[in-house]
Amino acid sequence: MEDLSLHILDIAENSVRARAKRIEITITRDAAGDLLTVEVKDDGSGMDQETLARVRDPFFTTKGKKTGLGIPFLAQAAEQAGGALTIDSAPGTGTRMSVTFKWSHVDRPVIGSMADTLLTLIAGHPDLDVLYEERDDGGVFRFDTREIKKDLEEVPINAPEALDAIRAMLKEQIKFE
Amino acid sequence: MAKLTIADLKKIKEEYHAGQALREGGFKVKITVHMGTCGIAAGARPIMNVILEELAKSGRKDIAVTTSGCAGLCSKEPMMTIELSGEAPVRYIALTEEKARKIFAEHVMAGKPVKEYALVVGHETTY
Numbered sequence: 611m612e613d614l615s616l617h618i619l620d621i622a623e624n625s626v627r628a629r630a631k632r633i634e635i636t637i638t639r640d641a642a643g644d645l646l647t648v649e650v651k652d653d654g655s656g657m658d659q660e661t662l663a664r665v666r667d668p669f670f671t672t673k674g675k676k677t678g679l680g681i682p683f684l685a686q687a688a689e690q691a692g693g694a695l696t697i698d699s700a701p702g703t704g705t706r707m708s709v710t711f712k713w714s715h716v717d718r719p720v721i722g723s724m725a726d727t728l729l730t731l732i733a734g735h736p737d738l739d740v741l742y743e744e745r746d747d748g749g750v751f752r753f754d755t756r757e758i759k760k761d762l763e764e765v766p767i768n769a770p771e772a773l774d775a776i777r778a779m780l781k782e783q784i785k786f787e
Numbered sequence: 788m789a790k791l792t793i794a795d796l797k798k799i800k801e802e803y804h805a806g807q808a809l810r811e812g813g814f815k816v817k818i819t820v821h822m823g824t825c826g827i828a829a830g831a832r833p834i835m836n837v838i839l840e841e842l843a844k845s846g847r848k849d850i851a852v853t854t855s856g857c858a859g860l861c862s863k864e865p866m867m868t869i870e871l872s873g874e875a876p877v878r879y880i881a882l883t884e885e886k887a888r889k890i891f892a893e894h895v896m897a898g899k900p901v902k903e904y905a906l907v908v909g910h911e912t913t914y
Contacts, residue, residue, distance in 0.1 A: 611827065611828050616827050616828070616832065619822070619827055619832060620823075620824050620827050623822050623823070623827075623854065623856065626854075627856055679824050679825075680824040683824070683828075726832055726833075726835075726836060727832070729835075729836075729839065730822070730832055730835045730836075730854065733835065733839055733852050734820070734822065734835070734852065734853050734854035735853070735854070751789065752788045752789060753788075753789040754788065754789075757788060757790065758790075758791065761790065761791055761796055762791075762796065762799065762800075763800070764800075764803075765799055765800055765803040768852070769799070769803050770839075770842055770843045770848075771798070771799045771802040771803050772799050772803070773839060773843070774843055775791055775795045775798070775799055776791070777839075779789060779791060779795075780789070783789050
């Protein structure tokens with residue numbers, strides 16, 4: 611995959627298949643530490659120890675005919691860029707995946723369009739709650755669909771009118787690319 | 788916290804209520820963009836962008852958009868399935884943005900499947 615926002619979409623879609631109701635995505639740039647960290651946390655069904663031990667194996671999947679390449683691809687991308695991928699999970703407690711990259715590494719993937727990733731999740735799964743945070747030395751950008759849904763009141767978040775406004779807001783305010 | 792402005796919210800609510808009468812009839816079309824690892828790697832997200840763009844332009848209020856996981860035909864991605872109420876679902880394969888626009892115009896809007904881009908008509912499993 612070309613950029614991190616696509617990997618994040620892939621991981622988030624895994625969370626949806628694991629019956630997550632809420633996904634929290636945090637991207638942190640630590641300039642002093644030359645580090646980029648992406649964390650995706652969900653409240654889905656979680657994984658047992660046996661599954662967790664195999665989750666990085668290419669073609670391992672718990673979902674029948676699926677490819678089983680999403681996590682191995684991301685782990686490889688991190689390792690090629692001086693980073694690592696870690697996953698914490700247990701049945702019933704959800705999953706937290708953290709992946710780091712050396713920011714200045716020549717092989718670090720670009721972040722890409724998080725606006726497109728968030729819109730795909732919102733449009734495809736309107737009942738899902740998504741929190742997105744970007745953190746760097748300049749501060750924190752925070753987008754929470756729970757807050758947006760509250761403001762929209764009776765209007766569904768996936769109504770075309772709402773998606774248009776959210777798209778414009780995200781394209782304007784998301785800083786990382 | 789990123790928030791929609793008051794003006795945005797007012798406009799969204801006005802437009803939503805203006806189209807609510809149409810929505811009351813329920814969804815007449817379901818569009819499923821396949822968003823497994825293989826689909827995403829092959830370009831499913833730009834296909835979703837095209838669908839959302841065309842949906843906004845169309846003004847239609849009776850179209851549901853969703854995503855599904857890998858359908859087991861990774862070499863045919865990106866794929867999407869169109870289901871019109873009362874008709875068999877049609878699965879489209881090897882999509883490009885141009886093909887997606889044509890499918891939206893001809894199948895979703897005009898009700899005529901684009902046979903040259905379709906893999907199969909009939910059974911659809913969404914995950």
